[in-house]
Amino acid sequence: MDPVAATTLPIPGLLLAGSVAALAASLWLLLPKTSDTVNSRRLGFLLGAAALIGFAATGRSLGGVGEDAVFLTVAGIAVISGLATIVTRSPVYSAIWFAMALAGVSGVLLVLGAQFLGVATIVVYAGAILVMFLFVLMLAQPSGMAPYDRVSNEPMLAAAAGAVLLGLLTLSIGRLSAAEPPACCRLPSRAQAMAAAPTEGAGSEDDRSATLLAPATAGVESVDADEVAHLGAELFGRHLFAVEVAGVLLLVALVGSIAVVSRGEATETDHRRESR
Amino acid sequence: MIPATLLTNALLVGAVLFCLGLVGILTRRNLIVMFLSAELMLQGVSVTLVAWSRYHGDWGGQVLVVFVLTVAACEAAVALVFVLQAFARTGRLDASAWQALREENLPRVIDHGLPADDRVVPTWPHLSPAGVLPEGDDSRSLERDHV
Numbered sequence: 001m002d003p004v005a006a007t008t009l010p011i012p013g014l015l016l017a018g019s020v021a022a023l024a025a026s027l028w029l030l031l032p033k034t035s036d037t038v039n040s041r042r043l044g045f046l047l048g049a050a051a052l053i054g055f056a057a058t059g060r061s062l063g064g065v066g067e068d069a070v071f072l073t074v075a076g077i078a079v080i081s082g083l084a085t086i087v088t089r090s091p092v093y094s095a096i097w098f099a100m101a102l103a104g105v106s107g108v109l110l111v112l113g114a115q116f117l118g119v120a121t122i123v124v125y126a127g128a129i130l131v132m133f134l135f136v137l138m139l140a141q142p143s144g145m146a147p148y149d150r151v152s153n154e155p156m157l158a159a160a161a162g163a164v165l166l167g168l169l170t171l172s173i174g175r176l177s178a179a180e181p182p183a184c185c186r187l188p189s190r191a192q193a194m195a196a197a198p199t200e201g202a203g204s205e206d207d208r209s210a211t212l213l214a215p216a217t218a219g220v221e222s223v224d225a226d227e228v229a230h231l232g233a234e235l236f237g238r239h240l241f242a243v244e245v246a247g248v249l250l251l252v253a254l255v256g257s258i259a260v261v262s263r264g265e266a267t268e269t270d271h272r273r274e275s276r
Numbered sequence: 277m278i279p280a281t282l283l284t285n286a287l288l289v290g291a292v293l294f295c296l297g298l299v300g301i302l303t304r305r306n307l308i309v310m311f312l313s314a315e316l317m318l319q320g321v322s323v324t325l326v327a328w329s330r331y332h333g334d335w336g337g338q339v340l341v342v343f344v345l346t347v348a349a350c351e352a353a354v355a356l357v358f359v360l361q362a363f364a365r366t367g368r369l370d371a372s373a374w375q376a377l378r379e380e381n382l383p384r385v386i387d388h389g390l391p392a393d394d395r396v397v398p399t400w401p402h403l404s405p406a407g408v409l410p411e412g413d414d415s416r417s418l419e420r421d422h423v
Binding site for chain 1: 278281282284285286287288289291292293294295296297298299300302303304305306308309311312313315316319322323326327329330335338339341342343345346347348349350351352353354356357358359360361363368369370372385387
């Protein structure tokens with residue numbers, strides 16, 4: 001069933017170590033520090049690009065999808081924008097970069113075939129949550145750049161910890177892809193059995209995806225037109241109680257935030273009492 | 277159903293996003309940027325969940341991501357209210373403004389060697405004057421040349 005995973009090369013260790021080191025150095029150089037210069041940031045950008053290329057090569061050694069231009073593009077947008085989100089000095093630019101990262105993540109979800117979630121990410125995150133962030137920034141941002149935006153807590157330790165964690169995750173993903181055949185063959189077949197049970201036409205679809213023409217086209221072809229309907233049936237069928245609980249949670253959050261805001265009127269008097 | 281190669285690549289993207297968000301929430305001091313970093317970590321987890329869900333042909337992962345979206349919306353609403361309240365009390369969006377809440381045996385964070393206000397002086401285009409000079413109004417004082 002899975003010839004690609006069986007023939008997967010193990011991750012080249014030197015490449016991974018180099019990528020991790022480049023990522024740590026790049027994060028340390030790019031994070032806001034008091035000793036920043038233009039040249040150090042430039043070097044950080046270069047090292048970041050090197051780390052990105054290294055991780056892309058690692059992903060390619062895990063499978064042939066590194067050649068899928070669409071996936072590579074949207075993943076690159078997501079990762080680069082995510083990096084820019086955490087290293088930008090200005091919180092407004094940070095929020096805008098986060099919107100770009102959301103666009104990239106939405107593209108990745110669409111490539112994966114989760115159409116509803118790809119659209120919902122844009123609508124809910126970029127449309128609602130991010131606008132709320134920008135409103136708060138407009139209400140709360142002091143004019144000019146605040147000094148606390150130009151320093152960060154322990155940038156070296158944090159960058160090293162994040163890069164090492166990423167290296168460990170990559171290693172475990174690589175071990176996963178070079179996994180034993182029974183584990184990786186049993187699960188898709190069980191899923192295929194589940195998928196083939198309700199409908200008649202699912203058999204031919206499985207045959208088509210089993211040929212594995214190219215990974216990208218197989219992924220696109222396996223997208224069923226009723227994806228949203230299936231997700232809705234699952235959501236409102238098996239997980240109906242959880243949907244109700246989520247609705248109650250939304251209501252409680254709404255009431256709670258309004259309650260806290262209207263209690264905020266009291267903080268004005270608190271201020272006056274403190275200053276007196 | 278997606279092939280295993282797409283699964284591993286999507287897992288890699290999710291891991292990168294998660295680690296970037298982790299570094300951001302550990303280092304940055306602006307409350308809003310810390311919050312954005314937490315959302316970035318959520319995005320990484322969402323990509324991972326959807327990849328596994330599509331690989332196994334099981335809807336559980338995507339259903340979980342739907343609930344992650346819901347809880348993230350609630351969390352953002354409540355937490356941004358708290359951020360606004362914190363700003364109203366201290367006048368700063370600085371996490372270190374609340375270091376009075378730290379443990380007793382921990383040292384106090386003192387900012388020394390903070391860079392002076394290094395805002396870039398904007399270079400305006402040089403235009404030849406034409407017409408009458410408009411009178412200055414108060415609304416111009418609200419404009420910022422730097423965000």
